[in-house]
Amino acid sequence: xxxxxxxxxxxxxxxxxAVRYGxxxxxxxxxxxxxxxxxxxxxxxxxSDSASVEIAMxxxxxxxxxxxxxxxxxxxxxxxxxxxxxxxxxxxxxTVAMGLVLAVLRLAFGVPHVPRSMPFTAPMFALLGMFxxxxxxxxxxxxxxxxxxxxxxxxxxxxxxxxxxxxxGLHRDTSEGTRYVPAALLDDDPGKRRLNVDGxxxxxxxxxxxxxxxxxxxxxxxIAASTMEGEDVRDVTERARQAGLDVxxxxxxxxxxxxxxxxxxxxxxxxxxxxxxxxELDQTAIRQSIAGKRVLVTGAGGSIGSELxxxxxxxxxxxxxxxxxxxxxxxxxxxxxxxRALLDDGTLAxxxxxDSQSLATVFEREQPQVVFHAAALxxxxxxxxxxxxxxxxxxxxTLNVLEAAQAVGVxxxxxxxxxxxAWPSSVLGYSKRLAERLTASFxxxxxxxxxxxxxGNVLGSRGSVITAFTAQxxxxxxxxxxxxxxxxxxxxxxxxxxxxxxxxxxGTDGEVMVLAMGKPVKIVDVARTxxxxxxxxxxxxxxxxxxxxEKLSEQLFTPGEEIKTSExxxxxxxxxxxxxxxxxxxxxxDTDADALAWMVEHSGGHRDHDPSKDIDITAEGPILSPxxxxxxxxxxxx
Numbered sequence: 016x017x018x019x020x021x022x023x024x025x026x027x028x029x030x031x032x033a034v035r036y037g038x039x040x041x042x043x044x045x046x047x048x049x050x051x052x053x054x055x056x057x058x059x060x061x062x063s064d065s066a067s068v069e070i071a072m073x074x075x076x077x078x079x080x081x082x083x084x085x086x087x088x089x090x091x092x093x094x095x096x097x098x099x100x101x102x103x104x105x106x107x108x109x110t111v112a113m114g115l116v117l118a119v120l121r122l123a124f125g126v127p128h129v130p131r132s133m134p135f136t137a138p139m140f141a142l143l144g145m146f147x148x149x150x151x152x153x154x155x156x157x158x159x160x161x162x163x164x165x166x167x168x169x170x171x172x173x174x175x176x177x178x179x180x181x182x183x184g185l186h187r188d189t190s191e192g193t194r195y196v197p198a199a200l201l202d203d204d205p206g207k208r209r210l211n212v213d214g215x216x217x218x219x220x221x222x223x224x225x226x227x228x229x230x231x232x233x234x235x236x237x238i239a240a241s242t243m244e245g246e247d248v249r250d251v252t253e254r255a256r257q258a259g260l261d262v263x264x265x266x267x268x269x270x271x272x273x274x275x276x277x278x279x280x281x282x283x284x285x286x287x288x289x290x291x292x293x294x295e296l297d298q299t300a301i302r303q304s305i306a307g308k309r310v311l312v313t314g315a316g317g318s319i320g321s322e323l324x325x326x327x328x329x330x331x332x333x334x335x336x337x338x339x340x341x342x343x344x345x346x347x348x349x350x351x352x353x354x355r356a357l358l359d360d361g362t363l364a365x366x367x368x369x370d371s372q373s374l375a376t377v378f379e380r381e382q383p384q385v386v387f388h389a390a391a392l393x394x395x396x397x398x399x400x401x402x403x404x405x406x407x408x409x410x411x412x413t414l415n416v417l418e419a420a421q422a423v424g425v426x427x428x429x430x431x432x433x434x435x436x437a438w439p440s441s442v443l444g445y446s447k448r449l450a451e452r453l454t455a456s457f458x459x460x461x462x463x464x465x466x467x468x469x470x471g472n473v474l475g476s477r478g479s480v481i482t483a484f485t486a487q488x489x490x491x492x493x494x495x496x497x498x499x500x501x502x503x504x505x506x507x508x509x510x511x512x513x514x515x516x517x518x519x520x521x522g523t524d525g526e527v528m529v530l531a532m533g534k535p536v537k538i539v540d541v542a543r544t545x546x547x548x549x550x551x552x553x554x555x556x557x558x559x560x561x562x563x564x565e566k567l568s569e570q571l572f573t574p575g576e577e578i579k580t581s582e583x584x585x586x587x588x589x590x591x592x593x594x595x596x597x598x599x600x601x602x603x604x605d606t607d608a609d610a611l612a613w614m615v616e617h618s619g620g621h622r623d624h625d626p627s628k629d630i631d632i633t634a635e636g637p638i639l640s641p642x643x644x645x646x647x648x649x650x651x652x653x
Contacts, residue, residue: 045141045145046113046141050070050133057136077137077141081109089112103149110138114139171199171215171236172224174212179212195280197215198232200216200218201218201219201221224255235261236261237264238263244533245533252283256547282548297583300517302330302331304385304519304520308385309334309382310327310387311336312327312335312336313388313389314390314391315339316343317390319511320387323515325352334362336363338364340365340390364377369408374415378420378422384425385427386427388416391450398443399442399562402614406610410450417453418596427519429466429518430466432468433469434532434570437569438620439621440565448618449617450467452617453594453596454466455525455526455593456593459525463524466519466522466523466527467591468522469527469530469571470530472506481541481545488549488554491551492555493554493555494554497565501538501539501561502536502538503538504571505535514530526579526588526590528586529571529587531584539556543556572589573619576591594617
């Protein structure tokens with residue numbers, strides 16, 4: 016195959032075959048030498064002329080036998096990593112088989128000048144020679160990495176199993192184009208200090224990133240620690256970027272079908288920075304709570320509702336009904352589940368939860384046994400301006416769904432709540448807290464289970480900061496954040512829905528199940544990451560100041576709530592006081608102010624927040640007044 020410059024280079028498969036057969040030839044020479052060495056050792060280095068012919072025939076026979084065995088069942092059928100356990104095991108089997116055949120032939124034909132020990136000593140010498148040759152070659156290669164102009168020097172962070180596999184894989188990477196060459200190995204575990212991996216020694220912890228970058232002239236850092244927490248990923252990433260390094264991450268080994276190579280590495284994404292680990296669910300409990308039952312999901316066209324429907328469908332419900340007031344959203348949800356959306360299969364219910372009569376008709380027709388209530392208004396800033404709308408949907412709408420479910424004898428009712436309901440300071444939080452209290456009030460009537468599930472922001476849902484930031488980046492900025500210190504809990508949509516299903520299966524009647532959210536993430540870090548991922552490093556971040564109802568940090572529990580553990584390590588639960596549904600039903604408000612005052616009083620929330628005092632005028636980046644930008648984000652519940 017021709018390459019620029021007139022040189023020729025064999026294709027990769029042909030090169031591998033040539034290398035394999037080169038080692039085959041070298042091993043045959045070693046077998047021949049081993050046969051003569053065994054004879055000379057037996058005859059004290061003095062082989063008579065009469066014995067030399069028979070010994071030569073024995074040596075050639077050994078070479079022929081080893082060649083046949085090696086090509087048929089031994090180490091030369093496939094390409095091995097030189098000196099690997101698999102190759103040395105194959106070599107050992109081939110030489111032992113050769114020795115056994117030689118011993119049988121020696122006994123059968125009784126060759127007088129070939130000692131009886133030779134069929135045993137010759138294979139031993141051959142095996143020793145093959146192992147020694149491989150050891151010498153690997154030792155020589157350890158300190159002699161062939162580098163090319165386009166190769167990238169990289170620091171590998173993580174010397175565990177994944178990191179060791181990555182270092183070895185990168186050293187053996189023979190792919191064309193840019194390759195990553197391990198130049199330094201770091202790990203925070205003191206027990207791995209000075210560990211040597213394929214000739215590369217662990218030289219420090221994350222504190223040494225800048226030093227090693229300068230010493231090795233590296234331009235990239237590769238994270239190869241598959242179980243790192245999000246906080247650690249963010250810290251290592253920040254240190255690497257301060258040292259001028261690009262940051263890559265290695266996918267989990269179980270996602271790859273071969274040894275890791277440079278082509279497997281990818282850029283960091285938000286999921287990596289969150290550090291969300293794979294969730295182990297109690298599949299049996301979930302299946303028992305869903306399989307063969309009629310299930311209804313309100314808000315089924317939304318981000319959480321549609322993902323809930325997709326996951327519920329896998330557990331074999333007798334019927335899954337999608338209820339929403341948005342026909343286009345339901346169409347999209349059904350298309351994502353079935354690949355077709357003709358809207359005529361009887362699984363869709365076009366209904367507004369504010370309409371109690373229509374809702375009761377749907378429930379009477381479908382007779383659901385399990386209900387997931389995910390319908391809600393969720394945008395914090397809009398609801399601050401229109402508290403009555405939050406009251407009508409999040410409070411009265413929830414009451415309508417609860418009453419319709421109770422009327423048909425539902426077995427399990429799951430109200431999807433939010434962390435804004437814990438010690439609420441916003442209209443969104445007040446209304447969702449009241450929804451939790453209403454759900455608790457229905458738990459005392461009958462044998463059905465009524466629970467709420469509380470969690471934080473969900474990445475990638477409709478109207479999320481991710482969508483807003485991405486749009487701002489695409490139009491060239493600026494990216495607007497409310498405050499440099501504002502932080503939120505984040506989850507992934509599938510992760511949140513999986514834990515909702517888990518909570519529904521183990522939920523304690525009348526309580527709020529709270530999902531483990533890890534540590535909160537600064538919104539400005541999310542913005543910076545999206546800017547860097549887009550490659551538009553000149554985009555400015557502007558701070559707008561917290562809006563009414565917003566907190567710098569969210570919390571998952573109201574002060575004074577008794578936190579209890581559950582059957583699942585990622586789900587805890589707390590009691591919330593019930594509220595009389597008739598008290599709620601009797602309320603009617605003429606003004607937004609009246610609705611706001613009533614919700615604050617009966618949700619146990621507070622309204623003493625002054626956003627103007629929260630902005631840090633010394634923070635990096637310009638500070639705008641809330642009126643000076645059209646859209647600014649502190650991380651709405653999404």
